[in-house]
Amino acid sequence: MIRDIVTTESNSSSLAQACRLLGLPAVAQVANVELRFLHRRLKPGMRLCSQGEPLEALYVVVAGTFKAFVDDAEGAEVVLAFPARGDLVGADALCDQHHASYVTALDDTEVIVLPAQSLALLGRALDGFNQFIYRALSREVVAGHALRSSIQSLGAEARVARFLAQLSARSGFCGGGNETLTLPMSRQEIGRYLGLTIETVSRAFSALQAAGHIGVSQRTIRIRDLGALETAQPVATSRAAPRPAAARTRRQAGTGWGGLLAAA
Amino acid sequence: MIRDIVTTESNSSSLAQACRLLGLPAVAQVANVELRFLHRRLKPGMRLCSQGEPLEALYVVVAGTFKAFVDDAEGAEVVLAFPARGDLVGADALCDQHHASYVTALDDTEVIVLPAQSLALLGRALDGFNQFIYRALSREVVAGHALRSSIQSLGAEARVARFLAQLSARSGFCGGGNETLTLPMSRQEIGRYLGLTIETVSRAFSALQAAGHIGVSQRTIRIRDLGALETAQPVATSRAAPRPAAARTRRQAGTGWGGLLAAA
């Protein structure tokens, strides 16, 4: 597609570097490949890929944060993940060669581009490369399970708390030390990720602040008691999962729902 | 269908058959492989694999239904999927060679066993084999996204309705025509899958029956109005996600609710 990046030079990375970024053990052979992959940079709001679009490449995030989402039946977006440094983006397109979600940049970002053709090629040439992709994909599956588990198990406040703990644990979100982080996403987006409304997210922030666990100043969060955030409180009762807003645009055919039942 | 499978014990299947089952386009070369994979049969309650266990093989479900789940913080299980005919099981172990969830048989089941060693081997020998795994994994990711989206978007009744519609759309669940299906799982398990309590699931069944959309008789469901089930109603409002219960072994301990406000 169109490369509008005029900025500096898109530089390149080796396969070994990509492996390191993904946190995968680089197989021996990997080090010997001199093949290099181009980088691409995006400004906030720019889209890396869209739902329905044919697969052109997979991406490994080098810097910045993205938002991956789909539109549900009523048109409201459901945030699937906030890919950041070290995450693989675009894997959901491998099953039918078309992206199944939208991915947009939340801030200034940079990715390593792994062209689709290269995948088959590399797989053939390098034994370890397949493991590389398998693991990245598998990790995504596991992460999805973990998220579902949290959403079903925790109350609103605990979910937000863990969300923050998770962010602080990742590199790339910290604006300096691992004590202060600057959120690249809005409360709205956090809500659509955790299955909460914007108001509830805001209240959770306030409550955590009142409890002395964090310091909140807009999108700048100071972690005061990481332990408290991680040890989410089962709080009260419940465990349901309500409904979205909807209200407005009702009436929609909605086939959607592609896969209730998945595989393991 | 099952005629090549001689009932007796562990039978075997070719790679091409496995591809067909998974609904993946069998690559040319696949047809030429004469390698055959053994089958394995399980009785209700038997475990195909457990969390933490080292990866030994991947499985393709031939018949019956499984339940894949993890235990959340409080020990309550969260059902991740109900793998049935055509689904790949065990993929979550590819990232670190250890299973990340439990998978148990809900009824009499049969799977094709793809030994872990064969994977690397096949990948090296067959170009198409990697695509095969990529797609199966990717499909799982996409299915997970779809499920999350539905859980966050729909009310309890709509979730149950769609769940049933989804089941009726799959082969393997229908006890005859696609009009009557026999659920292999309990209400409890449906609830832990949809993020609802057993009571809410039960009430949803009753409501759908009262509305004339289904006929309920224990675990035998008659679909009377499939369209109504698929066109889930955004119902009311909400969209929160409460907390789990922990019911069972509860008896006290302390947490319950007393600490609720304090913790918050």
Next chain:
DNA sequence: CGACATTTTGACGCTGGTCAATATTGGTGG
């Protein structure tokens, strides 16, 4: 036929969604 497990139904209330109004921030023009 009796003890147990699963499902159903009812009453009650907490969590979190909805509606709504007020603050803060940020951008733009005079």
Next chain:
DNA sequence: CCACCAATATTGACCAGCGTCAAAATGTCG
């Protein structure tokens, strides 16, 4: 440089969906 307006965030009041507690009903199994 400051007033004005739009976007985002915070708070409050209200209310309803669904979890929790409880018990009855129906089915399973020995």
